[in-house]
Amino acid sequence: MTQTPLSIPLDRASPIPLYFQVAREIERRILDGELAAGTRLENEVVLADRLGLSRPTLRRAIGYLVDRGLLVRRRGVGTQVVRPRVRRPVELSSLYDDLTRAGEEPRTEVLRLVVEEPPPAVAAVLELPEGGRAYTIERLRRIGDGPLALMRNHVPADLVRLDEDALRDHGLYQLLRAAGVRLKVASQSIGARVATAAEARVLEERRGAPLLTMDRTVYDDVGRVVEHGSHLYRASRYSFELTLTG
Amino acid sequence: MTQTPLSIPLDRASPIPLYFQVAREIERRILDGELAAGTRLENEVVLADRLGLSRPTLRRAIGYLVDRGLLVRRRGVGTQVVRPRVRRPVELSSLYDDLTRAGEEPRTEVLRLVVEEPPPAVAAVLELPEGGRAYTIERLRRIGDGPLALMRNHVPADLVRLDEDALRDHGLYQLLRAAGVRLKVASQSIGARVATAAEARVLEERRGAPLLTMDRTVYDDVGRVVEHGSHLYRASRYSFELTLTG
DNA sequence: GAGTGGTCTAGACCACAGC
DNA sequence: CTGTGGTCTAGACCACTCG
Known part of the structure; x- marks a missing residue:
């Protein structure tokens, strides 16, 4: 599966946390199909470096998407985009x-x-x-x-x-x-x-x-x-x- | 509501991550009633210090329990034990x-x-x-x-x-x-x-x-x-x- | 203003996968 | 072995709450 160099604009003046800006943007690209199922992300160190973030911050963004089921992380392997799904979470809605x-x-x-x-x-x-x-x-x-x-x-x-x-x-x-x-x-x-x-x-x-x-x-x-x-x-x-x- | 000084034994040789050892132990005390509903935890800096952990690690433990609904964190206020509930999560079970x-x-x-x-x-x-x-x-x-x-x-x-x-x-x-x-x-x-x-x-x-x-x-x-x-x-x-x- | 959690950094070492 | 994610540290600054 493809590996994609990822570039994400960050607004450090924004009150929106950086990790969330990153997560939201990656999510958007997955849902838009820009990042297809199976796509491998670059490794965390490289990606953090390119985005100008520390690795913990980048990891937080990725972790957020892993929890929501959009990415899979495997030690020794890498981080991949999961096959996109209707994934409306169980919500507290009326x-x-x-x-x-x-x-x-x-x-x-x-x-x-x-x-x-x-x-x-x-x-x-x-x-x-x-x-x-x-x-x-x-x-x-x-x-x-x-x-x-x-x-x-x-x-x-x-x-x-x-x-x-x-x-x-x-x-x-x-x-x-x-x-x-x-x-x-x-x-x-x-x-x-x-x-x-x-x-x-x-x-x-x-x-x-x-x-x-x-x-x-x-x-x-x-x-x-x-x-x-x-x-x-x-x-x-x-x-x-x-x-x-x- | 009471505030409780918390002491938790850690095994740094164990393969179980420290944050998880802490989370598991706090969870146990909540479920056992040792930490009653409404109990305030000490602030993160002090608690991390006493446990001999860095604040990020302690925060990870607390964050885990917050996600599971056992603790509430409020900026400027503190961290409290939530009223205990049957909280069987939605599981993928047969x-x-x-x-x-x-x-x-x-x-x-x-x-x-x-x-x-x-x-x-x-x-x-x-x-x-x-x-x-x-x-x-x-x-x-x-x-x-x-x-x-x-x-x-x-x-x-x-x-x-x-x-x-x-x-x-x-x-x-x-x-x-x-x-x-x-x-x-x-x-x-x-x-x-x-x-x-x-x-x-x-x-x-x-x-x-x-x-x-x-x-x-x-x-x-x-x-x-x-x-x-x-x-x-x-x-x-x-x-x-x-x-x-x- | 004092006290709290929220975010972020720049490193370090480890464990596991796969060649 | 190399490359990957997993964990952890020791700080820093900020934003919010409340008296």
Whole structure:
């Protein structure tokens, strides 16, 4: 496979770290096809030298791309461009964000929005203090000409102020992030069951139609519970796409 | 929150990198509860000094744990232990591995095992050359007293040699890894539908019972397609548990 | 202003791959 | 053996947070 002398313009006055400028530029060239699959990069010492960087800084750039799966490093061999892939990482994104990114135009119907002392099971998941209050949100997400998902969420009341207008025009995660909440990890469970009569009616399905269920609990960067949701998706119109790395 | 002077024994003769010795030890103390949630670590300069390490090396250890979500670093503030969580990362594991780890005893029935020129759709996904051959594997996974999943997999024939005995006693990924295949990324799609009559019969469900479907394509570290699978799970007995990080 | 993490440098030595 | 990445050091300066 080819070896390519690499030249990257650096802006040392920029607030963007040098290692990131390098990583971003290499990534761009891989995605653009300028650096084809299998291409060998020059060795780290030479490359760092040409770019006018120290080797640790260059290594940091390369390491970043190795972690993201765009490059492979092998001791004694060298660094190569991996066969390019759709590699959307597993992200902490909401259905709304996903749809928007996919060029769809989701519409949201807010069925219920209250602040209340939630039932004990929910309070436990949210780790609310005694008597703590939380939003309960029920929304119907539509896309194109029909419903896609029925969503119930719970958010501790002291984290953010929510209103129906905001929820109609934005994803819940957008609103949380805008309120300064730093979403960090989520654990979720995906299952399936058939629709009850009531669910079928709301989702415009037949009774007994297959539904995907998703329960998710989201934590912020210091481990506080930030949100819990139980969602139902029409299996006929939705599936979860994931990229795993190991 | 408390601040803790940290002392960690290092073995400079060990082949295990110093940064990793440090990271592993801090992780252990967090998981053991010795370092409670909210605990502040000493600042990097002092800590590096006490451990007899350079600051970059110590930072690498901390950075590793930050990436894994066990620590938070904030400029001008310090480094803190995050509220401990179940944080099983999204892993490239097989159903067999998952069950074994959970203490279950999966049994596998090999329904079909052939090497053939697969249908064009499968050949395309596997990126086989013209006339390339692949294993087609159909297995029924049982656990406890009943079936759990019906699995169909395709693996390029030149990657590994598979036989019925091996597949009965091991997960497919185990066998691939043992053959030197380096599983790296997978993209998968999770959906739901109802069982056909034939599927219901094999899975001992009623016709119309909800099933989880999972299609997965796995790539190795240089982007070659290593495996493709289409699986069916009984929703009554199985759900996908994921941990996402953002 | 004092204290913290964020970045960067210019070296060094080692371990492994492949000839 | 030569060439590669893997680790580590001992500093330096900067940017941000908070009292």
